[in-house]
Amino acid sequence: MAMFDRKRQPPSRTAEALRLESVTKVYGTGDGAVTALDGVTLSLPTGSFTAVMGPSGSGKSTLLQCAAGLDRADQGRILVDGEEMGGGSEAALTKFRRQRIGFIFQQYNLLPTLTVEENTSLPLRLAGRRADPERVRAILTQVGLGRRLGHLPDQLSGGQRQRVAIARALVTRPGVVFADEPTGALDTRSARDVLGLLRETVRVHGSTVVLVTHDPVAASYADTVLFLADGRLAGSLPAPTAEAVAERMTHLGDRVAARHVDDSSLMEV
Amino acid sequence: MLFLALRSVRKRPGRFLATLLSAFLGAVVIMTFSSLHDTAAAPGVDAVSSESMTISAGVVGGYGSLLVFFAIASTLTVSVRQRAEEIHLLRCTGATPAQITRMVVGESAVVALAGTLLAIGPAVLGGRLLLDLFKDSGQVAARIEPAFGAMALGSGFGITLLASVGAAFLAVRRATRAPSGARKRSRGRGRTLAGCAALVAGAGGVLTTYAVDSTEEMLMAFPAYGAILLSVGFAVLAPSLLGRMLQLLSRPLAAVGGAGGYLGARNLRRRGAELAGILMPMIIFTGMATATLYIQGVESDWVTSSGLDKTVDDKNLETLNLVVVGIIVVFSCIMLVNSLYAATSYRRREFGQQRLAGATPGQVLGVVGLEAVILTLTGLFLGTVAGIAGIIPFTTVRTDQVVPDQGPATWLAIMAVATVVTLGTSLGTARRTLRTPAVDAVTVAA
Numbered sequence: 001m002a003m004f005d006r007k008r009q010p011p012s013r014t015a016e017a018l019r020l021e022s023v024t025k026v027y028g029t030g031d032g033a034v035t036a037l038d039g040v041t042l043s044l045p046t047g048s049f050t051a052v053m054g055p056s057g058s059g060k061s062t063l064l065q066c067a068a069g070l071d072r073a074d075q076g077r078i079l080v081d082g083e084e085m086g087g088g089s090e091a092a093l094t095k096f097r098r099q100r101i102g103f104i105f106q107q108y109n110l111l112p113t114l115t116v117e118e119n120t121s122l123p124l125r126l127a128g129r130r131a132d133p134e135r136v137r138a139i140l141t142q143v144g145l146g147r148r149l150g151h152l153p154d155q156l157s158g159g160q161r162q163r164v165a166i167a168r169a170l171v172t173r174p175g176v177v178f179a180d181e182p183t184g185a186l187d188t189r190s191a192r193d194v195l196g197l198l199r200e201t202v203r204v205h206g207s208t209v210v211l212v213t214h215d216p217v218a219a220s221y222a223d224t225v226l227f228l229a230d231g232r233l234a235g236s237l238p239a240p241t242a243e244a245v246a247e248r249m250t251h252l253g254d255r256v257a258a259r260h261v262d263d264s265s266l267m268e269v
Numbered sequence: 270m271l272f273l274a275l276r277s278v279r280k281r282p283g284r285f286l287a288t289l290l291s292a293f294l295g296a297v298v299i300m301t302f303s304s305l306h307d308t309a310a311a312p313g314v315d316a317v318s319s320e321s322m323t324i325s326a327g328v329v330g331g332y333g334s335l336l337v338f339f340a341i342a343s344t345l346t347v348s349v350r351q352r353a354e355e356i357h358l359l360r361c362t363g364a365t366p367a368q369i370t371r372m373v374v375g376e377s378a379v380v381a382l383a384g385t386l387l388a389i390g391p392a393v394l395g396g397r398l399l400l401d402l403f404k405d406s407g408q409v410a411a412r413i414e415p416a417f418g419a420m421a422l423g424s425g426f427g428i429t430l431l432a433s434v435g436a437a438f439l440a441v442r443r444a445t446r447a448p449s450g451a452r453k454r455s456r457g458r459g460r461t462l463a464g465c466a467a468l469v470a471g472a473g474g475v476l477t478t479y480a481v482d483s484t485e486e487m488l489m490a491f492p493a494y495g496a497i498l499l500s501v502g503f504a505v506l507a508p509s510l511l512g513r514m515l516q517l518l519s520r521p522l523a524a525v526g527g528a529g530g531y532l533g534a535r536n537l538r539r540r541g542a543e544l545a546g547i548l549m550p551m552i553i554f555t556g557m558a559t560a561t562l563y564i565q566g567v568e569s570d571w572v573t574s575s576g577l578d579k580t581v582d583d584k585n586l587e588t589l590n591l592v593v594v595g596i597i598v599v600f601s602c603i604m605l606v607n608s609l610y611a612a613t614s615y616r617r618r619e620f621g622q623q624r625l626a627g628a629t630p631g632q633v634l635g636v637v638g639l640e641a642v643i644l645t646l647t648g649l650f651l652g653t654v655a656g657i658a659g660i661i662p663f664t665t666v667r668t669d670q671v672v673p674d675q676g677p678a679t680w681l682a683i684m685a686v687a688t689v690v691t692l693g694t695s696l697g698t699a700r701r702t703l704r705t706p707a708v709d710a711v712t713v714a715a
Contacts, residue, residue, distance in 0.1 A: 070625075070708045091629040098627030109622045109711050113539040114532075123627040125528040152539075168626065 014082040017046040017208035018067060018176050023076035025062050025231075036062040037073070038231035044176070044210065049202040051211045051219035053245065054228035055252060061180070063228065064212045068178045069097045081175035098127050102169030102177040104198075106184040108161040110153040110168070116140065117149040120167045127172065139167045143197060159190025166197055170207065177201070179211045183218050195221040216245035227252055285380045287344040287607040291600070292384025292429050295337030297391045298596050300417075300425035302329040304396035307416040318409040322400075325589050328490070332593055334428050335497070336600045339553065341429075342436035343546050343604045345377055347611035349440040356441075373441040374434055381433035385426050392425065393417050402588065464505035471498030471655070478662040488667060489564055489586070496659030500556030503651040504549040511548070511647050512538050522639075529635035532623070537640055546608040548648050551687055554601030555652025558594055558683045560659035565590045566675040567660070571667050598686070605687075606694050613637065613698035620702055621710030630703045634696060641695040645688050652687075653680070 025037040036059045044050055054060045065071035067078055069085050072093075078085045080100045086092060103109075110119045120140055121131035140146055143163040153161055162182055169177050179198060183191035199221050201207045211222055219225045220242040227234040229252050237248060305326040309319040349356070356369055364372075396417055403409040474495025481488050515522075519534035537544065565587060572583050620633050628636075664673045702710070 065708055071706065091631055094624065094627065094629040103625055105625070105711070107711065109625050111532075111619065111622050111626065113536045113619075118535065119626075122528075122532075125531055126623075126627040126629075126632060128527065172627075 015046055016043055016079070017048070017081060018042075018044040018210065019077075019079040020067060021077040021079075023063075023066055023073045023078060025059075025066055025071070025073050035231050037066065039076070040228075040231070040233055041076075042226065042233065044208060046175075046208050047202060047206045048224065049199060049209045049211070049222045051213060051222035051225045051240070052228060053213060053216075053219050053225055053249060054234075055249070056214070058228045059231040060212050060214075060228050062231075064178055064180055064210070067210070068101050068103065068176075069093050095127075098123055098172065100175040102172060102174035104162070104165050104169050104177065104179040104182045106181040108153070108158075108165045108185075110161055110164055112153055115150050115152055116145055116156070116164050119153065119164055120171055123168060123172050129172075136167075136171060139171055140164075143167045144193075157190070158186050159193055162186060162190070162194050163197065166194070166201070170201060170205070174207075176208045176210060179209060181213055181215075182211070183213070183215065191218065216242045216249060219245045285348070285376070287603070287611075288341060288348060288377060288380050288433070289384050291337070291340035291344050291603055291607075292381045292433060293388050294596075294600065294603070295333065295340060295432070296385040296388035296425045296429045297395060298333045299330060299337065299428050300385075300388060300392035300421045301395035301399060302326045302333065303424040304392065304415070304417045304421035305399065306420035306424075307418040308396070308400060308413060310420065311414065311416050314413055315410055318403075318413055321403065321408045329589065329593060329596075330424065331494075332497075333596070334432070336597065337428060338432040338436065339501075339549065340600050340604050341377070341381070341432050342439065343550060344607050345373075345433070345436045346440040346443075346546055347608050349373060349437075349443075351611055351615055370438065370441050374437045377433040377437035378430060381429045382426075385429045388425065388429075389422075392421065396421065406588075460505060461509070464502050467498050467502030467505060469502075471495045471500075471502055471658075474498055475658050475662050478666050481666065483666050489568060489590075489663065492659035492663040493560055493564060495662075496556055496560035496655050497553070499655035499658055500553045500652060501549075503556070503655055504552040507548040507552060507647060507651055508544045511544065511643075514647075515643075528628070529632055529639055532628075532636045533639040533643065536636070537643060544644065547605070547612060547644060547691075548651075550601045550604035550608065551645070551648030551691065552652040552655065554597065554605065555649050555683060555687055556655035556659075557597045557601075559653060559656030559680055561590055561594045561597070562679050562683075563656070563660045563673055563675055564663050565594075566679070567664050567667060567673045570674060602686075602690055605690055609691065609694040610698050613695055614702055616699075617702045617705065617710050620699065621705070621707045624703075624707035625711060633703060634699055637695050637699040638692065641692050645691045648691075649684055649687055 020040055020042050022039045022041055023037055024035070024039050027034045027036055038059075040059075040063060052060050052063060062071065066073040067080075069078075069080075072087060080096075083096075083100065085096055111122065114122060117133075117136060117140065121133075121136045124131040124136075137146065137149065140149060143166055145160060145163055145167070148156065148160065153164065156164070165182075169179075177198075182198070183194055186194060195218055198209050198211065202209050202223075209222075211218065213219055220240050222240065223238070225237040225240045225245055225248075227236065227248060234252060235248070237244060303326055305322040308314070309322040309326075359369055359372075360366075397415045400409065400413070400415045404411050404413070472495070474491050476495075478488065478491045478495070481491060515534050515538045519531070519538070522534045523531035569583070569587060623633050623636070624630070660673060661671060665671055
């Protein structure tokens, strides 16, 4: 009965949208083992727009996948909207995800056989919730696609597809929206539109957005930038500008390179 | 481009296995029966022996060629579709459509040659076995020696190669003609025309039965071929028929099946061309097996009841028909399993996307299962219609009844085989596909 009630109501908002406690993820075993995440602890308040940046191989994709429940962390706790992500079956994890987490990917990942409207309402249908057509249309109008409800993804431009993906991510009113390089496949103008739209969802609707990117310009749209290097948090930058982010990234690269040199010299000794 | 073709055959033998298998089996069947032509053409063969051998070689040769063509066409279409990424890459690197066509056609020619070469040994043995069968029944004089020569080799290589090259040409033309990224919507008219032509020809064959004398020995040929052509026609038209039917059914399906029914109905409606590859073998399997088995049953009963002793001729025909049905069953099963496996594993990315949109693995399997059930029902229904269209005229002309005495057991067995194969392959493949984590499934393109 309690389960039933909880399903009916949208999950209640807590002040903390996402919390990671000493999350560790290791790929491979033995000598070939790579520590992708090394005890990452962080907390993101509800209604924040955070960018996660780092050089290639810094663990930012792993961070996103673990935090979003797409991959399992080896150690540590992950809480979304105050609710701990369990280590249950794939089905249990999926149900957790679709209730609390929204996704936006570089490659859109819209279903090619469904129209814009159908794609947007799909998460609701899959969760067995009633897809209110008015609400779906309202969200699509907000992202500027109110007149393309019946189009298939193939008939849309990249920027339009990404906006469908944003609408789809928001339709379930998730606790956190994860965006993985959402502008990676877009031209500058569409990218700017998409980033502006993401910022607007935070400002206007109080959504929480985590943006993983390697583009300083994209990161500058966020309220805060978190830097990641070698699987560890390497500082943050509030109210970022593209220049400041790029500057920090350059030095991050230096530091990582320096550490690698140290490591190899140690190995030789 | 030929070096590319040889390289891809050598490096990715697995991909060509299905094509090789169908080329091999096709060549075995064709050469086994064509070797009867060689045997009959040898000097000193009496007219009776010669005639019985030539007739069966001709009948089965016809069936065989049709089957080989469809089997190879189905496996090739699937393998070309699977390689869309590679073909796109080649085009980006500067390959013209003609060069890609040459590559794919070259590959399938190589595979067909290999399949036929492998088939020579089994076909020689098969030819001997067949001749012994004829000798045992007394239809062919005992002293006749088996031969395996120009006719067998010529038709074996000729038909297999022609079918492969033709099928490859059609498959790749479809893949390269559309500009990359564009949605292939049309080309419905040619398809509809071909389907209608097959239906008309099939109806003609079936109706000709009424014009033939009721005791004519060859009476069976008309309804049998008619049923085959009807099956082919239905198979070609089925996807668009199914699409229209689903348009009406999508609401009730969504109501009954929830999100699974909703997704399943939409997938089927918008994937017409891919479904043709699955429906084709299913309809042909059901139609041909039903028609042949029941017509043969009626024929055997008629021979018994007409007071005549079963002549060696009748016995032979019975054996021959059962052999043909056996061949069809094996072929259609290969085609069905191949197309279903390929079509399902090709959807890995789509399954990943569904999971990322919030579908549990169980829900994805539910969608696949529902699609398979709808496909099976469609295939079995149309196949049964084609089969009955052949059975009833034959029964009416041969006996005084309309419906044959044979019970529904045979039909049920055919349905059961088709259902088990379809559901088993779809769900088994989908299950395996789901083992990949959803994020990886959507990023890995191939």
